[in-house]
Amino acid sequence: MPLDQKPASDKNDLPLMTMEEGIVLFHPHMPERGAEYVAHTLGTRWIGQGPKVDAFEREFRARLRQAGPCLAVGSGTDALHLAYLLAGIGPGDEVATPLFTCTATNLPLLYIGAIPRFVDVDPVTLNISVEDLARKVGPKTKAIVVVHYGGLPCDMDEIHAIARRWGIPVIEDAAHALGGAYDGKPVGALSEFTMYSFQAIKHLTTGDGGLLTFKDASLEPLARRLRWFGIDREDKQKGIWENDIREVGYKYQMTDIGAALGLAGLEELDRTLAHRKALYRRYVERLKGCPGLRIVDDFDPRKEHAAWLFSILAERRRDLQLKLRERRIESGQTHYRNDRYSVFGQSGHFPNMDKVDDAYLILPLHTKIGIAEVDTICDVIREGW
Template identity: 60%
Template sequence: MVERFEKEFEERFGGGCAPLAVGSGTDALHLAYLLAGIQAGDEVIAPVFTCTATNIPFLYMGATIRFADVEKGTLNIDVDHVKRLITPRTKAIVCVHYGGLPCNMDELHALAHEHGLIIIEDAAHALGATYKGKKIGEISHFTMYSFQAIKHVTTADGGMLLIKDRDLLEKAKRLRWFGIDRSAKQKGIWENDITEIGYKYQMNDMAAAMGIAGLEEFNDTLALRRRLLARYFDNLKDLDGVKCVGEGYTDREHAAWMMTIIAERRIELQAHLRANGIESGQVHYRNDRYSIFGGRQQGAFPNMDKLEDSYLVLPLHTKMNETHVDRICDVMKKGW
């Protein structure tokens, strides 16, 4: 079932990249970092604003994280800041497609080409997104997807890594399973030696079966979420004190995993929504707030500093319809 899920996922999203199903999106990222050759002391540029899963694997590896600021309009990685962070020790750039809106991949790849860097995409939010007609998953050296419980496709928990260099696939499979050549072992021709450190990162058949079922209904899921997101954008376009994150881009298609706004008096708005039975929250936080990453870097991220007290995630999920979006927006229009 795992092999079937990998094959079906590759056919739909891979664009010629090799698929590797694993136990979580974090597993996939760690394997991508290992396959990219990142070692202790190497520098990696990564978003300061993301789920901690993007950056924690670097702590396993002893790599040095150079956090990059966010773009004001998208909360994606700020390419101009990335440019200033590149040093001779930089090995890779990691980008996150926040909420499902693709990053500026042309500029990131231009930087990678100029400096000989590897691009790793954290596409946990972005299943089904496209950038200038290309699927997210067929553009960069490595692309990770998450199948955690509330993603577009879920395997309860799980992930997929798409690998541009197919010659790396066999090594990836060994790293996924304790460093063992599992195919050779099952054929009885394994030499019973382990020569590289591996992990228990495999996906099981029950999870893969859920993934296969999720792919069958994926088109409907994506279409619904995009309709809901568009409804939010339309309803809130003229509301004072609110700006929709990721609105108005025509060169990329949003995967509509999250609906995020920048709001004046966010705390008061959140309380107003809750008083009307509407849950909202921030979901992700700037990573430099956490002691494990060295703590807050004062003044290093002016865009994040400006936005961290004003971004808010509104409900967007498959149990909703357009009427629910209208009600949420009507509550907001009453003021807070």
């Protein structure tokens, strides 16, 4: 297959476009010094987990004002799996978790043998509904998982109040929310556990990768052992080869190749975030009040949106998508309600999700487009469909 061949879309029947053909929905952000840092790493002794991973963790913690230890891993999914283990979630435990999210939020719970208890969406934000959460959490609930959909922080005060009432931890899936904030505090400094994803099209990429941060620093040695087979790497590197393995660890670590790209991305993260947030604001300016659509945002002043996705709820969504496509503009859905996947074996009553299911639509937002492209997209939408 030629190197630049387009992959087939599995999301809908509209094939993916190239950048030459129009305005694409997603595009990876390659930092200016990414290739240089990766090439340098390839010439060193460490291409697996080594000093670049350590440097990435230190830099990430400092730049993003994280509250506790930061552990770089192979994917956001790895980070969630580790978080669930560290939170003590085990077989048969119930976990209150979003219905509307990437399946990666919920699949690691099945791996552990835990039971995801799906919570309906808030129809304004597509985040977890606080009202439904309050109904679903009970004495059997071991933890609450929330996802900041698109980068818009959830109602954290209300969620923490429910968690406190039941004495259970909150695990934030911040795969979309790098650079978001709530009540002046950065995401990652709010709850017991927060995970990030550095998958290809996220704000910051390491090819694939993720990071887990947690407030309880006493968990760090266990977290580091679990990340690497259950082995204490420091002891091992001191030459103590007989060190025991007491926990079932796995291979969750990031590589120095990925970390090199991540370090280059961190250097320009402020610029990346500023760009994305400017595009987000422009969409809001141009589309607020536009007939036939509603912006997915509650504009709550406590929340700073991380601008990973710009989403709308559109009347006759399919017609709008087709019109956009005629004008060479991609749009789409990234996630689907998880009760749709038989692996979860769940059906329930989710009236809010039912209302928005045929309406939510994502518009392009990435560093390969600027204000002019956002204006073009908004002009097309404002013509009506």
